[in-house]
Structures are given as structure tokens and as C-alpha cells.
Amino acid sequence: MSDWALWGLFLAVGIGTFVMRLSFVELHGRWRMPPLLSRALAYVPASVLAALVLPAVVYPNGQGAFVLANPQIPAALLAAWVAWKTRSTVLTLAVGMAALWVGKYLLG
Structure with missing residues (x-):
């Protein structure tokens, strides 16, 4: 694997991780969790x-x-x-x- 391909992979993984974490922050106030799921997550x-x-x-x-x-x-x-x-x-x-x-x- 070339150096450029490796750096591209690092960049893609970093952006993907950032987007996944940002999605929870951005959707926190806009999306209501169903009560059943909320009770299940307590455990x-x-x-x-x-x-x-x-x-x-x-x-x-x-x-x-x-x-x-x-x-x-x-x-x-x-x-x-x-x-x-x-x-x-x-x-x-x-x-x-x-x-x-x-x-x-x-x-x-």
C-alpha cells in the first residue's frame, strides 16, 4: 500500500468517526427515543x-x-x-x- 493510500485511509476513517460522533450530538434534541428503548438502555x-x-x-x-x-x-x-x-x-x-x-x- 502506498503512502498516499495509507494517508487517504487514515483521513477517511477519521472523517467517518467524526461524522458518527457528531450525528449523536446533532440529533440529540431533534429525535425522541421511544420509551421501550429508553428503558432497555438503562440496563x-x-x-x-x-x-x-x-x-x-x-x-x-x-x-x-x-x-x-x-x-x-x-x-x-x-x-x-x-x-x-x-x-x-x-x-x-x-x-x-x-x-x-x-x-x-x-x-x-
């Missing part, structure tokens, strides 16, 4: 967080198999329970990390 952050965290908890260190001696699973379950009961982020992090450290100490 996107929680589902993305679960999709990122769950594989790291269940398959630590990139393992391909489920390991019963994994201290992350009970620590995550305990942290989820604390989060559900208290709604406190700091307490959830503290209890989850303490449970993980205790589990690693007992198993390791």
Missing part, C-alpha cells in the same frame, strides 16, 4: 460490567476450565450479596477483597 451499563467481570472471576488467569478451588467465586458471591443488601460501594469492595484474601490464604 446496558450493568450488563456490560457483568460481561467484563464474570469471565475474570470464573476463569482466572485465562484458564479454559472451571476450577472449584477458585477463591474468587465465593468472594464475588459474598460481595454481590453485600452490594445487594447495603448498596454501599466501599463496603462491597472491602468485603469482597477481604473475602478474596482470606480465601487465597486458606487455599494457598
Whole structure:
């Protein structure tokens, strides 16, 4: 690929990215989102967080198999329970990390 073709590709991708982002800013006040879509989008952050965290908890260190001696699973379950009961982020992090450290100490 020549230098000019590469620079043209960079320019096209940059313009395309700018247009996509600008379209959301420009259409924000002009387009009304349907209520069903608005309610569905409220769950996107929680589902993305679960999709990122769950594989790291269940398959630590990139393992391909489920390991019963994994201290992350009970620590995550305990942290989820604390989060559900208290709604406190700091307490959830503290209890989850303490449970993980205790589990690693007992198993390791």
C-alpha cells in the first residue's frame, strides 16, 4: 500500500468517526427515543460490567476450565450479596477483597 493510500485511509476513517460522533450530538434534541428503548438502555451499563467481570472471576488467569478451588467465586458471591443488601460501594469492595484474601490464604 502506498503512502498516499495509507494517508487517504487514515483521513477517511477519521472523517467517518467524526461524522458518527457528531450525528449523536446533532440529533440529540431533534429525535425522541421511544420509551421501550429508553428503558432497555438503562440496563446496558450493568450488563456490560457483568460481561467484563464474570469471565475474570470464573476463569482466572485465562484458564479454559472451571476450577472449584477458585477463591474468587465465593468472594464475588459474598460481595454481590453485600452490594445487594447495603448498596454501599466501599463496603462491597472491602468485603469482597477481604473475602478474596482470606480465601487465597486458606487455599494457598
